Amino acid sequence: MIIAATNMSVFSTQSKPTDDPGFTILFAVIVVGAVTVLGATLAGIYQRSALLVTSSDASSRAFYGADTALECAMYYDTQHDSFSTTTADINFGEVECRGISASDTSYSGSGPYYRSFSLNSDDERLCAEIYIEKETDGDGEIRTRIEARSRNTCGESARYRAERALRTAY
Template structure:
C-alpha cells in the first residue's frame, strides 16, 4: 500500500506544475491584449486632439484670408487689414472675430514694417472648445515686383502651453 500512495503523490505534483504553466500562458496572453487595447486608445485620443488642432489652424487661416481679401468693418470692405509696407494706412483696430461673438482676438502685432514688406501676427482663443491659434500674415514684394501674401496658421488643441498632451498643426497659404 505504501507504493500506491507514493505514486499518487508524484502525479499530483505534475498536475500542479502543468496548471501553473497553463495559467501563466493565459495571463501573458491577456496582459498582451490589454496592452494593445491601451495603446490603441492612446492613438485614437491623439488623433482626436490632432483633428482639433488642425481645425483651429484652418479657422485661423480662413479668418486671415477673409480679413485680407474683404475687411469686415463697414467702409473698409475692399482693403486688407494687414499692412503691406511701412507706408500702409491701417483701417483701425480689429475688435471682432470671423464669427462675431464666437472667436475673440487676443492680440494683434505689426512689428517694424519695411518699405517693401510687413508681417502681422495675431492669436485667437476659440473659447467654445478651448483651442487656440497663432497666425502670421506676411506681405512682401517678390523679385518680379509682384505683391505676395503668406499666411502661416498654427493651431493648438489646448491653450495650456504647459500641457504634455498639447498638439500643434500648421497650415501655410501663399498667394
C-alpha cells in the same frame, strides 16, 4: 485440468490511481501562465490603441484649428483688406472668427510688412496664432503669405499636446 492463477492483477482492467499529484499542479501552473500572458498581451494592445486614438484626436483638433484660423485670416485679408501694408491703424476688434475677437496684435511697418494676431477661445477649443507677411514684388504686385498655427489645447501642461501649422501664399 485446472490451472490456478496466482497473480490476478495481470488480468485486471482497472487502472491503479497514481500517487503523483505534481502533474495536476504543473498543468494548473501552465494554464494560469498562458492566461496571464494572453491578458498582458491584450492589455498592451489596448493601451497602445487608446494612446493612438487620443493622439489622433489631439492632432485633428489642432489641424482644424489651424484651418479655421487660416481661412479667417484669408477672408479678412481678401474681403476687408484688414491687413494693409500702408498703415498700422487697424481695428482688430473687427477681426472675428467663430465668435472670437483677435488679440495680441503686432505690426512691422517696414517692408516686408508683418502682422500677427491670436485667436484663443474661453473654452480652449481654439488656440491659434496667425502670421501675415506682405511684400511687393518687382512688378508692384503685393504677395501675401499667411501661416496659421494651432494647438489642441491652450494649456501648457496638457498630457497630449499637438500643434499643427498651415501656410498659404497668393
